[in-house]
Amino acid sequence: MGIRHRTSGYRFQTSDFGLQNCRKRLKTISVDKVIALLILCVSLNSCSGEKSEGAKIQDRLDNTEIKYFTNGKKLYTQYCANCHQESGEGLGTLMPPLKNSDYLLKDVPGAATIIVNGLSGAITVNGTGYNQPMPAIPSLNAAEVTEILTYISNSWGNEYGGVSLDEVSTVLKK
Numbered sequence: 001m002g003i004r005h006r007t008s009g010y011r012f013q014t015s016d017f018g019l020q021n022c023r024k025r026l027k028t029i030s031v032d033k034v035i036a037l038l039i040l041c042v043s044l045n046s047c048s049g050e051k052s053e054g055a056k057i058q059d060r061l062d063n064t065e066i067k068y069f070t071n072g073k074k075l076y077t078q079y080c081a082n083c084h085q086e087s088g089e090g091l092g093t094l095m096p097p098l099k100n101s102d103y104l105l106k107d108v109p110g111a112a113t114i115i116v117n118g119l120s121g122a123i124t125v126n127g128t129g130y131n132q133p134m135p136a137i138p139s140l141n142a143a144e145v146t147e148i149l150t151y152i153s154n155s156w157g158n159e160y161g162g163v164s165l166d167e168v169s170t171v172l173k174k
Contacts (some may be wrong), residue, residue, distance in 0.1 A: 050053055057154055064152040065150055065162040072151025075144055080152075088156040094132050096125040099156035107162050108153045109167045112145045116172060 061069060064110035079088070080098075084090050088099035098104055103125040104111055118136030122129055140148075146168045 003161045004154070005104060017098065027049065056159070060154060060159060061150070062162050068147045068150035068163065068165075069154055070142075072147035073155075075140075076151050079140070083134070088152070088158075090125075093128060093130065096123065096128070096130045098152050098158075100158065101125050104152065105158065105160060108149055108163055109171050111152075112142075112168045112171045113174075115148060116140060117147050142172055145172065 017133060029120035048104060057069060058066065083095040084098050085095075090099075096103065103123060114134060116136060116138055118134050120133040122131045124130070143165055146163050146165045149163040151166065152158065
């Protein structure tokens with residue numbers, strides 16, 4: 001009893017799939033062929049020309065800003081993701097997106113006041129109206145706000161670049 005290959009007609013025996021048979025077949029593959037296949041796989045993978053999101057962020061941010069970004073992701077998850085979602089896409093017409101948000105990206109440092117003081121009233125983001133209040137988070141200090149803004153403004157395709165602690169501190173003092 002065996003399994004017949006549809007195209008070639010070859011009849012595989014159940015013994016063809018046994019562990020011993022696999023070991024025998026693997027022994028017939030030369031080390032040179034394995035190395036050549038590995039080189040081919042690696043080179044094909046590196047030819048995509050696309051940088052990963054992490055590589056793009058490292059190109060855009062300096063070491064301090066990368067630290068802000070990393071810490072900001074944790075803070076974003078804790079304080080912001082329930083409404084704006086992990087994906088930054090918001091909640092339909094209830095909560096605005098932060099991903100590719102024209103509202104956010106026109107004044108990233110200015111968004112610090114929204115995080116700390118909250119926001120009420122109608123706003124328009126990417127042509128869609130929102131009128132759900134955003135609660136204030138006054139317990140956050142300027143460094144934490146900078147970290148959140150660095151994360152938001154460099155995630156999900158946003159390419160704002162670094163957010164300065166000095167700039168955020170100045171905005172929050174007003």
